[in-house]
Amino acid sequence: MEETIFDKIIARKIPAQIAYEDDAYIVIHDISPQAPVHVLVIPKRRIATLNDLTPADSDLLAGMFLVAAKVMRSLGHSDYRTVFNCGPGAQQTVFHLHLHVLAGRKFNWPPG
Numbered sequence: 001m002e003e004t005i006f007d008k009i010i011a012r013k014i015p016a017q018i019a020y021e022d023d024a025y026i027v028i029h030d031i032s033p034q035a036p037v038h039v040l041v042i043p044k045r046r047i048a049t050l051n052d053l054t055p056a057d058s059d060l061l062a063g064m065f066l067v068a069a070k071v072m073r074s075l076g077h078s079d080y081r082t083v084f085n086c087g088p089g090a091q092q093t094v095f096h097l098h099l100h101v102l103a104g105r106k107f108n109w110p111p112g
Protein backbone atom coordinates (compact mmCIF):
# COMPACT_ATOMS: atom_id res chain seq x y z
CA MET A 1 0.00 0.00 0.00
CA GLU A 2 1.17 3.49 -0.81
CA GLU A 3 2.65 5.57 2.01
CA THR A 4 0.14 8.02 3.48
CA ILE A 5 0.77 11.55 4.67
CA PHE A 6 0.56 10.18 8.21
CA ASP A 7 3.25 7.55 7.48
CA LYS A 8 5.46 10.42 6.34
CA ILE A 9 4.76 12.35 9.55
CA ILE A 10 5.48 9.25 11.67
CA ALA A 11 8.77 8.78 9.77
CA ARG A 12 9.59 12.51 10.22
CA LYS A 13 9.72 12.96 6.44
CA ILE A 14 7.34 15.88 6.82
CA PRO A 15 6.83 18.04 9.92
CA ALA A 16 3.81 18.15 12.19
CA GLN A 17 3.02 19.56 15.59
CA ILE A 18 3.14 16.46 17.77
CA ALA A 19 0.98 16.43 20.89
CA TYR A 20 1.85 12.90 22.04
CA GLU A 21 3.74 9.85 20.83
CA ASP A 22 4.43 6.34 22.05
CA ASP A 23 5.35 3.05 20.40
CA ALA A 24 1.89 2.49 18.96
CA TYR A 25 0.42 5.95 18.35
CA ILE A 26 1.19 9.47 17.31
CA VAL A 27 -1.11 12.40 18.06
CA ILE A 28 -0.72 15.50 15.91
CA HIS A 29 -2.48 18.84 15.71
CA ASP A 30 -4.60 18.99 12.55
CA ILE A 31 -3.17 21.28 9.87
CA SER A 32 -6.66 22.65 9.24
CA PRO A 33 -8.24 22.80 12.71
CA GLN A 34 -12.00 22.81 12.97
CA ALA A 35 -11.96 23.87 16.63
CA PRO A 36 -9.52 25.69 18.93
CA VAL A 37 -8.11 22.23 19.74
CA HIS A 38 -8.20 19.64 16.95
CA VAL A 39 -5.87 16.67 17.20
CA LEU A 40 -5.67 13.41 15.29
CA VAL A 41 -4.95 10.14 17.11
CA ILE A 42 -3.16 7.93 14.60
CA PRO A 43 -2.05 4.33 15.10
CA LYS A 44 1.44 3.89 13.68
CA ARG A 45 0.40 0.55 12.16
CA ARG A 46 -1.57 1.62 9.13
CA ILE A 47 -5.15 0.43 8.73
CA ALA A 48 -6.94 2.23 5.90
CA THR A 49 -10.46 2.65 7.30
CA LEU A 50 -12.80 1.44 10.02
CA ASN A 51 -14.05 -1.10 7.48
CA ASP A 52 -10.63 -2.75 7.48
CA LEU A 53 -10.54 -3.46 11.22
CA THR A 54 -10.52 -7.07 12.39
CA PRO A 55 -11.17 -8.43 15.88
CA ALA A 56 -7.39 -8.60 16.30
CA ASP A 57 -7.35 -4.79 16.18
CA SER A 58 -9.66 -4.37 19.18
CA ASP A 59 -6.93 -3.40 21.61
CA LEU A 60 -5.41 -0.96 19.14
CA LEU A 61 -8.79 0.69 18.63
CA ALA A 62 -9.56 0.89 22.35
CA GLY A 63 -6.12 2.36 22.87
CA MET A 64 -6.97 5.22 20.50
CA PHE A 65 -9.66 6.38 22.91
CA LEU A 66 -7.41 5.98 25.93
CA VAL A 67 -4.75 8.08 24.20
CA ALA A 68 -7.39 10.64 23.19
CA ALA A 69 -8.54 11.01 26.81
CA LYS A 70 -4.96 11.27 28.06
CA VAL A 71 -4.05 13.95 25.53
CA MET A 72 -7.20 15.97 26.13
CA ARG A 73 -6.60 15.78 29.86
CA SER A 74 -3.07 17.07 29.29
CA LEU A 75 -4.49 19.94 27.21
CA GLY A 76 -7.00 20.79 29.95
CA HIS A 77 -10.18 19.57 28.26
CA SER A 78 -12.79 17.20 29.66
CA ASP A 79 -15.47 18.05 27.07
CA TYR A 80 -14.66 17.14 23.50
CA ARG A 81 -15.98 15.58 20.31
CA THR A 82 -14.46 12.44 18.78
CA VAL A 83 -15.06 11.61 15.11
CA PHE A 84 -14.06 8.85 12.72
CA ASN A 85 -14.77 9.63 9.08
CA CYS A 86 -15.10 6.34 7.20
CA GLY A 87 -15.00 6.46 3.42
CA PRO A 88 -15.07 9.31 0.91
CA GLY A 89 -18.83 9.76 1.37
CA ALA A 90 -18.18 10.60 5.02
CA GLN A 91 -15.36 13.02 4.09
CA GLN A 92 -12.44 10.67 4.83
CA THR A 93 -9.49 12.05 2.88
CA VAL A 94 -6.51 10.27 4.44
CA PHE A 95 -6.80 6.49 4.24
CA HIS A 96 -4.84 5.77 7.39
CA LEU A 97 -7.10 5.27 10.39
CA HIS A 98 -7.33 8.33 12.63
CA LEU A 99 -9.59 9.66 15.32
CA HIS A 100 -10.40 13.37 15.23
CA VAL A 101 -10.61 14.92 18.70
CA LEU A 102 -11.98 18.46 18.88
CA ALA A 103 -12.44 20.81 21.82
CA GLY A 104 -12.64 24.40 22.89
CA ARG A 105 -15.89 25.48 21.29
CA LYS A 106 -19.60 24.69 21.45
CA PHE A 107 -20.62 21.64 19.43
CA ASN A 108 -23.98 21.12 17.81
CA TRP A 109 -26.05 17.97 17.44
CA PRO A 110 -26.79 16.52 14.92
CA PRO A 111 -23.24 17.09 13.70
CA GLY A 112 -23.99 17.52 9.98
Ligand code: 5GP
Binding pocket: 005, 016, 017, 028, 029, 030, 031, 032, 033, 040, 084, 085, 091, 092, 093, 094, 095
Ligand atom coordinates in the same frame (compact mmCIF):
# COMPACT_ATOMS: atom_id res chain seq x y z
P1 5GP B 1 -10.14 12.92 7.19
O1 5GP B 1 -10.68 13.94 6.22
O2 5GP B 1 -9.43 11.81 6.45
O3 5GP B 1 -11.12 12.42 8.19
O4 5GP B 1 -9.07 13.69 8.06
C1 5GP B 1 -7.79 13.96 7.62
C2 5GP B 1 -7.31 15.14 8.40
O5 5GP B 1 -5.91 15.25 8.21
C3 5GP B 1 -7.92 16.47 7.93
O6 5GP B 1 -8.61 17.08 9.00
C4 5GP B 1 -6.71 17.27 7.45
O7 5GP B 1 -6.81 18.64 7.77
C5 5GP B 1 -5.56 16.60 8.15
N1 5GP B 1 -4.31 16.67 7.45
C6 5GP B 1 -4.12 16.42 6.12
N2 5GP B 1 -2.83 16.59 5.79
C7 5GP B 1 -2.20 16.95 6.94
C8 5GP B 1 -0.83 17.26 7.23
O8 5GP B 1 0.07 17.25 6.38
N3 5GP B 1 -0.54 17.58 8.52
C9 5GP B 1 -1.50 17.61 9.50
N4 5GP B 1 -1.10 17.94 10.72
N5 5GP B 1 -2.79 17.33 9.24
C10 5GP B 1 -3.13 16.99 7.98
